[in-house]
Amino acid sequence: MSWTSDADLHWSVEEACANARPSPNQIVFGGWLLRASGGPTRRTNALNPLRGRRDDPAAVIAAADAVYRGLGQPLIVRVPDLAPEMDAALDRLGFRAEGETDTLFAAGAACHAPAPADLVLTPEPDAAWFAAQSACEGPVSALAAQTYRASLASLLLPRVFARRMRDGRPAAVGYGALDRGLLVLESVVTHPEHRRAGHATALVAGLMAWARARQAEGACLQVVADNGPARALYETLGFSRRLYGYRYRRRD
Incomplete structure (x- = not known):
């Protein structure tokens, strides 16, 4: 396939990277993908944005937190530069940032x-x-x-x-x-x-x-x-x- 824009390429890469390291346990809600494989790996135990329209960050955080608490897991949010709108809400809630990672092509x-x-x-x-x-x-x-x-x-x-x-x-x-x-x-x-x-x-x-x-x-x-x-x-x-x-x- 060919990519129609930089944004299309970036989201295609984002999707491919998620598909290449899947979580066997995941659900989608409000334009976000909640992955919960268990174990220590953040990638397969984090909330991730999807391409397109996404619900209000505060509502998504509340819903995801309830799911993770029910599983006995902490809420971890993966925030790519493609979807920075989550950062402000997480700042207000006292979430710290860690694990800075670059995507290369x-x-x-x-x-x-x-x-x-x-x-x-x-x-x-x-x-x-x-x-x-x-x-x-x-x-x-x-x-x-x-x-x-x-x-x-x-x-x-x-x-x-x-x-x-x-x-x-x-x-x-x-x-x-x-x-x-x-x-x-x-x-x-x-x-x-x-x-x-x-x-x-x-x-x-x-x-x-x-x-x-x-x-x-x-x-x-x-x-x-x-x-x-x-x-x-x-x-x-x-x-x-x-x-x-x-x-x-x-x-x-």
């Missing part, structure tokens, strides 16, 4: 390096991929692991899961999902023992080659704003355009 899945021959690609996250992901990510709680698996089990888009091994041990892992011509890069992580050796670059190049073969028109990802090494890596791969930022808002 590469036209045409820009990196044209071929996929490395030793990159393992699978259509589903098999046991070997999950083992590699766990080794690269490091220890997490049982609940975090459970909700992450549930999120991936809910993924409906065309996708590919990649891992790169060195001497029989995981060096880097990640996955990509394709949504209406957009490749979304997700969960890219390098094992601490293999950092600064080009493994993440090779892995992302492989994911982008997979997407180009499927006529992707662009690639996107979301990265913590102050993560300098990750931003430098993605810059070399063609992610030179910042589309918009977002932050989470929650009570102390």
Whole structure:
């Protein structure tokens, strides 16, 4: 597909990023998407704006707070620059901001390096991929692991899961999902023992080659704003355009 304006591109990327990391539990009301997967991940446990008309922020906050309280979860609101109207209401209620994140874009899945021959690609996250992901990510709680698996089990888009091994041990892992011509890069992580050796670059190049073969028109990802090494890596791969930022808002 082609995008008719910057706003159309930005919202298309916003939707694709949400679809690439779904929550198995969610509801829509008043132009907002409430996601409640459980576990520690903010992305799948936050209130998110949708494209188009949205209800009054105060009413949405009250309704969402009641739902989250019923689930025993805190209200977390994800506020992208695309929908800043929520900020004023949250300021009045004493919600602080955290987790500043940037959304980056590469036209045409820009990196044209071929996929490395030793990159393992699978259509589903098999046991070997999950083992590699766990080794690269490091220890997490049982609940975090459970909700992450549930999120991936809910993924409906065309996708590919990649891992790169060195001497029989995981060096880097990640996955990509394709949504209406957009490749979304997700969960890219390098094992601490293999950092600064080009493994993440090779892995992302492989994911982008997979997407180009499927006529992707662009690639996107979301990265913590102050993560300098990750931003430098993605810059070399063609992610030179910042589309918009977002932050989470929650009570102390």
